[in-house]
Amino acid sequence: MTDLLATARAWAAADPHAGDRAEIEALVEAGDAAELERRFTGPLTFGTAGLRGPLRAGPAGMNAAVVGRAAAGLARYLTDAGQGGRGVVIGYDARHRSDEFAHVSAAVLSGAGFAVSVLPRPLPTPVLSYAVRHLGAVAGVMVTASHNPPQDNGYKVYLADGAQLVPPADREIEAAIAAAGPARELPLSDDWNTLGDDVEADYVAAVVRALEPDRVDAAARRRLEVAYTAMHGVGSATTRQVFEAAGFAALHCVAEQDRPDPAFPTVAFPNPEEPGAVDLLTALAGSTGADVAIAEDPDADRCSVVVGGRQLTGDEVGVLLGDWLLRRGVRGTYANSLVSGSLLGTIARAHGVPFEQTPTGFKWIIRAGSASAPLVFGYEEALGYAVSPSVAHDKDGVSAALAVALLAAELAVDGRTLTDRLDELAVEHGLYATGQYSVRVEDLTLISGAMTRLRAQPPAQLLGRPVEVVDLLHAEPPLDAVRLTGEGVRVIVRPSGTEPKLKAYLETVVPVPDVAGLPAARGQGADQLDRLRTEMAAALGL
Numbered sequence: 001m002t003d004l005l006a007t008a009r010a011w012a013a014a015d016p017h018a019g020d021r022a023e024i025e026a027l028v029e030a031g032d033a034a035e036l037e038r039r040f041t042g043p044l045t046f047g048t049a050g051l052r053g054p055l056r057a058g059p060a061g062m063n064a065a066v067v068g069r070a071a072a073g074l075a076r077y078l079t080d081a082g083q084g085g086r087g088v089v090i091g092y093d094a095r096h097r098s099d100e101f102a103h104v105s106a107a108v109l110s111g112a113g114f115a116v117s118v119l120p121r122p123l124p125t126p127v128l129s130y131a132v133r134h135l136g137a138v139a140g141v142m143v144t145a146s147h148n149p150p151q152d153n154g155y156k157v158y159l160a161d162g163a164q165l166v167p168p169a170d171r172e173i174e175a176a177i178a179a180a181g182p183a184r185e186l187p188l189s190d191d192w193n194t195l196g197d198d199v200e201a202d203y204v205a206a207v208v209r210a211l212e213p214d215r216v217d218a219a220a221r222r223r224l225e226v227a228y229t230a231m232h233g234v235g236s237a238t239t240r241q242v243f244e245a246a247g248f249a250a251l252h253c254v255a256e257q258d259r260p261d262p263a264f265p266t267v268a269f270p271n272p273e274e275p276g277a278v279d280l281l282t283a284l285a286g287s288t289g290a291d292v293a294i295a296e297d298p299d300a301d302r303c304s305v306v307v308g309g310r311q312l313t314g315d316e317v318g319v320l321l322g323d324w325l326l327r328r329g330v331r332g333t334y335a336n337s338l339v340s341g342s343l344l345g346t347i348a349r350a351h352g353v354p355f356e357q358t359p360t361g362f363k364w365i366i367r368a369g370s371a372s373a374p375l376v377f378g379y380e381e382a383l384g385y386a387v388s389p390s391v392a393h394d395k396d397g398v399s400a401a402l403a404v405a406l407l408a409a410e411l412a413v414d415g416r417t418l419t420d421r422l423d424e425l426a427v428e429h430g431l432y433a434t435g436q437y438s439v440r441v442e443d444l445t446l447i448s449g450a451m452t453r454l455r456a457q458p459p460a461q462l463l464g465r466p467v468e469v470v471d472l473l474h475a476e477p478p479l480d481a482v483r484l485t486g487e488g489v490r491v492i493v494r495p496s497g498t499e500p501k502l503k504a505y506l507e508t509v510v511p512v513p514d515v516a517g518l519p520a521a522r523g524q525g526a527d528q529l530d531r532l533r534t535e536m537a538a539a540l541g542l
Helices: 002-014 018-030 031-039 065-079 099-113 125-135 169-179 197-212 218-223 234-244 277-288 314-327 343-350 397-410 418-429 445-456 517-541
Strands: 051-054 087-092 113-116 141-142 153-157 226-229 292-296 302-308 333-337 355-360 375-380 384-386 431-440 468-471 483-487 488-497 500-512
Touching: 002 018, 002 031, 018 031, 065 099, 065 141, 065 169, 087 099, 087 125, 099 113, 099 141, 099 153, 113 355, 125 141, 125 153, 125 197, 125 397, 153 169, 197 234, 197 397, 218 397, 218 418, 226 234, 226 277, 226 397, 277 292, 277 302, 292 397, 302 314, 302 397, 302 418, 314 333, 314 343, 314 375, 314 384, 314 397, 314 418, 314 431, 333 343, 343 355, 343 418, 375 517, 397 418, 418 431, 418 517, 431 517, 445 483, 445 488, 445 500, 445 517, 488 517, 500 517
Parallel strands: 087 113, 087 141, 226 292, 333 355, 333 375
Antiparallel strands: 051 153, 141 153, 292 302, 375 384, 431 500, 468 483, 483 488, 488 500
């Protein structure tokens, strides 16, 4: 306890933020050992999406001192790489303290000699990814916790390619952060620039240009009724501009969720995947007779789709968009993550184009492809899609929303819908039913314990079929995941990289003899997914 109190006092003395400093001092004064342990048991680390954690003082939280030292570590990394004095662009969402953290980063990076530009207001993450390459910057920072709960915030770092960090850069920046001096002693400068609206306008024009809306009948675009929600995030204004520029009628927007609100008052979790999150959107679509409904997450890098009252899975949307681009003649590499469904690979091979399945995370997906066959489409089942990777070198919910609407308008010309196209693909390739068994925990040791049990005693069969077990810790790069595959069945189990969850990704393939056989195949697929959830719950002991 004596050492813990000394560590906390030293941190508080070096904390430049009066409110954060007072928070730690109050805990020291109260002798609150349990809370101090939470705040000082290790710093935040670079995970799947950079730094992310609860807003609280101390090294294990998101606060001004942690953000300042992160910016200093990034500055040291870039300087050591021979890029000192070059441009860095910073963006931020509308969460609590996001603007403050962006400006702290700007002051530290400017103080380290970099030419810093900050986006003019809260804007979608894909605008920041676009801006890095558009402005010729050597790095970008996006202050966002994406779809995490309201009490969280985060810090994503992009390098000159506009893509999220991968090893060894993440570890090297983390080491530079650890070596940074006390936050109070970091050199600061206010010699940084606030950008105008032209970067967002250039992004909008680039998205529309990349997706070529004029290839879809103009009247069909105008007739399509689209319901939309920004889920209290920052996507609304940018998305409206994109749809207007592409020739669509005004969106029907969920009024309660259309303006940024860091409290996210109408949803338990601001994540379109969570139960109930798209209820208001679905209701609006029903009352307006919308042909398609689209939800973006709070930083607008992901989107979810509802058709006819049914929320499509990330795999279904990914397959629809990939198939649409292939039918448009877009050649290059198609990719998804290893926890995503297998159908995109089947369709890509049928079209004779390269397909890659990458490690989990968009930082890997966006790097798929080659010089001769660059990535033209990638997706992850967690609602992330890159339909125009030449624009934003990351997942992009705004461009994906436009692509969904263009596909829906194109199908509507023949009186078809998105679900009709899914049926056609099932008849052609078989029904690929995907789902999840997901457990959220308070105690993270439950996740590590479940993974240990699975590795020690994996099931020999799933759905009564023998399965091969592969521990992906031995893959390259090594992944904390286990894959079980058999005839027409696949399960991949891994801890979430951004939330306290253990996830099992389920897939089963059911043959479809003809259109008449679709209802039975769908019922069979649903039953098999339910059986897989039961079997994996038993195998994991959760």
